[in-house]
């Protein structure tokens with residue numbers, strides 16, 4: 409399969425679109441003399457790079473690969489599929505995880521030989537995302553669900569350019585829900601019968617006014633001791649607990665919390681507007697990368713699970729996804745959850 413305009417472009421090879429004012433402290437100016445900040449430059453450079461590629465064709469290829477991976481997952485029998493532990497007894501990898509990743513790797517290598525690959529099962533200590541076009545892959549997100557036969561499992565495929573996720577494909581082969589997004593082209597859900605709906609599902613999402621009215625996704629992770637565990641469980645408890653008052657416990661009294669065992673699908677459910685938010689730390693870039701572009705194309709907001717960080721590092725392992733809504737409401741929800749953390753933060757090593 410060949411692609412037009414498949415180039416080796418990197419940020420450093422792109423001619424500057426904007427010029428700098430005379431000192432580094434001065435504001436940056438565009439050719440028309442208006443000021444803007446460094447984030448504008450980053451996003452302009454990414455836009456330039458992105459234009460070099462036919463992202464919609466790449467998305468179509470990823471969808472075909474996701475369907476093939478889904479057939480492998482559905483055909484596998486988890487009751488006879490050997491699983492190994494990774495860091496502990498709740499951190500598992502099956503023969504299917506490895507076989508699916510191998511198929512995805514070979515397919516992508518054949519189609520895009522010059523692109524990089526970062527996959528959960530072949531990740532090497534110290535591997536970092538670079539500016540080069542990179543496929544970020546989780547072959548089976550929700551491995552524990554797969555092992556137990558709980559049908560909330562997904563293949564998660566993303567393309568990053570200049571370390572920005574620009575294509576995301578997440579497919580649950582049991583429900584045959586396909587979530588897709590291409591930067592600048594919106595996010596969609598295609599159901600088992602081929603019906604394709606733009607995300608979020610509600611065309612005019614309700615404003616977010618209070619955490620009290622929210623359905624919040626959380627996960628439990630597999631690290632079950634120490635300060636990160638204490639912080640995670642204390643926030644879960646406060647999210648659920650009654651508010652201040654005669655019998656209150658100083659909690660947020662959210663409508664409820666949900667824990668579905670796939671961070672990739674949690675992002676999709678927030679993008680769809682089925683969950684109001686997903687607060688999570690400890691997961692890895694392959695769990696969330698495709699979800700990030702699906703979320704942002706659906707009008708969602710991404711902050712960090714840690715207080716004060718509105719621009720989380722894609723590899724930073726701390727994420728807070730909020731559904732599409734007027735932005736002051738999104739920020740309010742984030743600040744309310746951060747306020748439950750007693751000034752504490754997660755500290756996860758960024759390399760395995």
Ligand code: IPD
Pocket residue numbers: 500528546548549550551552627628629630668669670671672690691695
């Ligand atoms: C897991 C899922 C889960 C999260 C775990 C991840 P995996 O991914 O995303 O939601 O809580 O921490 O490891 O291992 O099934 O690909």
